[in-house]
Amino acid sequence: xxxxCVAIDDEPLALELLSKFIEQTAFLNLIGxxxxxxxxxxxxxxxxxxxAFMDIQMPDLSGMELARVxxxxxxxxxxxxxxxxxxxxxxxxxxxxxxxxxxxKPYSYEDFLNAATxxxxxxxxxxxxxxxxxxxxxxxxxxxxxxxxxxxxxxVMLKDIGYVEAYxxxxxxxxxxxxxxILSLTSLKSMEELLPSDKFMRVHRSYIVAxxxxxxxxxxxxxxxxxxxxxxxNYKEAFLEFMSRWMx
Numbered sequence: 370x371x372x373x374c375v376a377i378d379d380e381p382l383a384l385e386l387l388s389k390f391i392e393q394t395a396f397l398n399l400i401g402x403x404x405x406x407x408x409x410x411x412x413x414x415x416x417x418x419x420x421a422f423m424d425i426q427m428p429d430l431s432g433m434e435l436a437r438v439x440x441x442x443x444x445x446x447x448x449x450x451x452x453x454x455x456x457x458x459x460x461x462x463x464x465x466x467x468x469x470x471x472x473x474k475p476y477s478y479e480d481f482l483n484a485a486t487x488x489x490x491x492x493x494x495x496x497x498x499x500x501x502x503x504x505x506x507x508x509x510x511x512x513x514x515x516x517x518x519x520x521x522x523x524x525v526m527l528k529d530i531g532y533v534e535a536y537x538x539x540x541x542x543x544x545x546x547x548x549x550x551i552l553s554l555t556s557l558k559s560m561e562e563l564l565p566s567d568k569f570m571r572v573h574r575s576y577i578v579a580x581x582x583x584x585x586x587x588x589x590x591x592x593x594x595x596x597x598x599x600x601x602x603n604y605k606e607a608f609l610e611f612m613s614r615w616m617x
Contacts, residue, residue, distance in 0.1 A: 370496065372396060372488065372492055373398050373418050373420070374397050374400065374421070375402065375409055375418055375422070376399065376403070376423070377423035377432065377435075378404065379405070384403075388402050394485055397485060401416070401418070405429065413448050420448065420451065421439070421448050423435065423451075424454050425454040436450045449488065449491065450468040450469065451485075452470070452472065453474065454474060455474040469487060469488045470483075517553055523553075525551070527568060527579075529546050530545075531544065532598060533557065533564075533569075534575060534576055535557040535576070536552070539554055540556070557571070557574075567580075570604075570607065570611060572599075572604045586612065
């Protein structure tokens, strides 16, 4: 499998380097290079482009604005983004538009290849899921998820998650194997959609719990290890239904 890519940067030398790196990577196929994000958007709308490597600070339409347009598309085939920029302060914004990675200039080919490999793994998994859905083969239950932690994707085993807690624009994922939670830039709603519903349940506007790790329940309070988590009224009915199956 090869990924169709475009390179977008208003600096000629940076665009040349980005194009060179794409061309020397076996699983990438460079089908367009642009110094203007508006022209790039027109090309992407007319062609099948899986991956866009692009700068953020550009005239007329910035890379972040282009990313928001692409992220707003509802179809599953939307173009994914890897930013290549000198501005580290946009990293959080990059994660909000679900950029697959964030390369800080000057970056080496090794840095580029790591980001490209991450993208390839993402599309490979998407293709496998689509194939299983088409053939009617049930996908194996996932054993892990990847979470955005600072500048990287971190693999987290589902069986290691005790509970997930909302924290401003982030979530705290409390693991059984670590004394401190990991902080990931995502929403609790996104985590609820990501985690398998037969193993995890939202019990509060700020908490999702791992059902297998519940030690005890007293009235409307769940205990997981030394932690006590309240079940709010909005989620009480679903939790009580689960409890009734648990007790039978």
